[in-house]
Amino acid sequence: MQAILNEQEILRREKLTQIRQMGIEPYPAELYPVNAYTKDIKKNFVPGTPPDTNNIVQLAGRLMSFRIQGSASFAELQDSTGRIQIYVRRDDLCPSENKEYYNTFFKKLLDIGDFVGIKGYVFQTQVGEISIHVTEINLLAKSLKALPIVKTDENGVSYDEVTDPEFKYRRRYVDLVVNPKVKDVFLKRTKIFQSVRDYLNSFEYLEVETPILQAIPGGATARPFITHHNALDIPLYMRIANELYLKRLIVGGFEGVYEFAKDFRNEGMDRTHNPEFTVLELYVAYKDYIWMAEFTENLLQKIAMDLYKTTDVQVGEKTISFKAPFQRLTMYEAIEKYTGIDISQKNEEELREVCKNLKIDVPAHAGKGKLIDEIFGETCEHHLIQPTFITDYPVEMSPLTKKHRSKAGLTERFELIVNGKEICNAYSELNDPIDQRERFEEQMKLQARGDDEAMFIDQDFLRALEYGMPPTSGIGFGMDRITMLFTNQSSIQDVLFFPQMRPEKIIEMAKTEDYLTIGVREELIPILQKLNIMTIAELKKVNPNKLFGDMGGMRKKLKLDQVKLPTKEEIEGWINS
C-alpha cells in the first residue's frame, strides 16, 4: 500500500517512468568506477593551470543544485568528501543532431538528490571556481523524495537550514546529506574513538568484548532494562556496566583490558542522557588511581591535539584547556571551597541537616554516600569548568573501590569534571574479596531501605576475587559526553546518529486488497485517499451522493482523466457491501 504522495513525489515517479522509456535504467546494477574525489580535486588543483582534456576524472555523488543556462548548465555534485561544481554543455553530451539526452534527460528528468556518475576534466570557470567540464553523465540512482535545500553563501551563512529536531533525529540520513556541520560532528566522533584506541594500543592493552546480556546487572548503580531468555527461561538484564567482567579478565592474567561498551539504563532522557550510551572502560594491573589520573590527563590532551592541534578547545562561550596536568581537589575540599562547610567529620544525621540548610531535596532512603553525592552535585559540579579531578570519595558511595591508603572512611577514587559534567570515573579497584563481600552486603541493606539502584551481589565475581586479583586501577569514560565536549554540542542527541525517540505514529490505512474486496477499482483508490478517506469504515460512513460529486472534482484536480469515474450505483455498492 502506497502512502499518499505529494506533488513532487508524483512528479519524480513520472520522471522515473520516462527515464525507463528512454532506455535508461534508473537503478543500474553494475559498479561505477570512481577515480577521484571532490576534496582531492580541489586540494590538488593549481590555480591558473590550463585545462587538460586528456586527464579524465570520474566521480560519483548526489546532484545538489542546478543552474541551467540554456544549452549550458552548472550543477553541484556532492560526494563523500564534499561538493564540486560541474559544467555540462549540450553539445558535449550530444555531439549528434539528437539533443534529447541533454534537453530531456539532463534538464528535465534529473533532480536534486539523484545519484549520478560523471566523467570530465578539471578546469576553472571565468569566475575562478574549480569545476569539472562533464563529457559523460550517468544516472546511478533516482531519488523519489525532495531533499530540503540548504544554501550557504560565501560568508558561511546558511539559508533554510533544517533545524526541526524531530526531523533531524528521525531522518538523520537527510540531516547528514544536507547539513555538512552535522557530518563533521560524526567524523570527529570517530576520530576521538580512534585517538583513544591508538593510545591504549600503544601500551599494548587488549581490546575485548564482554556480555551485554547479563544475568546480574553489576558494576554500577542504575536501573536496568530487563528482558527474557526463552530457552533458559530466565530473566536477563541489558548491561549497565561491564566493570565486573573486565576485572575477571584481570584475574585471568591480562595486564590491561579495555572495551568500548554500549551500556543501557532505564532512566530519564534529556540532553545529557540517552537510554543507550557508550562507555570506555579500562583496567590496568599493578596500577593505582594516582597513576590513572596522569594517564587520563595525557589521554585527553592527546585527543585535543589529534583533533585540533592545540590543547585549547572552544565549548560554547568558554575555552577549555586540556593541557596536562589538571587541577586536583578532594571531594571534601571541593565542598568546603564552594559551601564553606567542612563535612568530613559529619554523620548521616548531620549531613541530612546540611542538605536541609542548603535546600537540597534528598530521598528518604538516602544513605551517607548518597547525601554527600547530592551536596557535591548541587553545590560544586557546575563551578568546575576547567578539567578538575575530584578525588577521595566516601566509602559509602563507592562499593567497588579500595579503601584509601591513609584516610579513614574514604576510597581511592576520582572523577574528572569538565564544563560542569562528569567525564570519567576511576579508582584503585577493590581486590580484597572479604571487604568486597561486606560492601555488597551494605548495598543489600540500601536495597532493603528502598534504593532500587543499589547493587546486587554477584557471587561469581566474588569467587573470582577469591582466586586473587592483582592491584588494579580502572576507569570508565563517558564517550558520548567526551564527544559533546570536543565537538561543542550541547545535547547528546547531536552526537548520536540515531538518538532514542518515541516511535512515529503510523496512520492505519486500508490496504489495496481491502478496497478491492468491497468492489473499489484499484485506480480509484488514490482519489479516495486524496479525499482523506483512509479506511473502509470511513468510506462506509459517507453519503454516496456527496462522494460521487467529490470524486469527480478530485479526479479533475489530480488530472486522472484516463480513470473512469464510478457510477452512483457503484458507490452505493461499496457502501452496502
Place this chain on the structure above:
RNA sequence: GAUUCUGUAGCUCAGUCGGUAGAGCACAUCACUUUUAAUGAUGGGGUCUUGGGUUCGAAUCCCAACAGAAUCACCA
C-alpha cells in the same frame, strides 16, 4: 512524571481584532552558452498536527490527545 513553549506548503517562516491562507527557497512551463544562497516571466502545491467545544463564522479563543523542545524531578 510536573510545568512552560512550539506544531501553518517538500524546507525555513509570516499570518493583525475571529471574517475565503501568505512569502522565500524547492517544484512545473517558457526564455537564456560561465553562473556563485538569490537570472527573468508565469503557474501548481495546504484536512493550518488530531479530536471535541464556543461562534453565523476558528489557523486564530477554550478543552483534550499526539509529537518535539526547554526547565525541574528521577538519574551518570
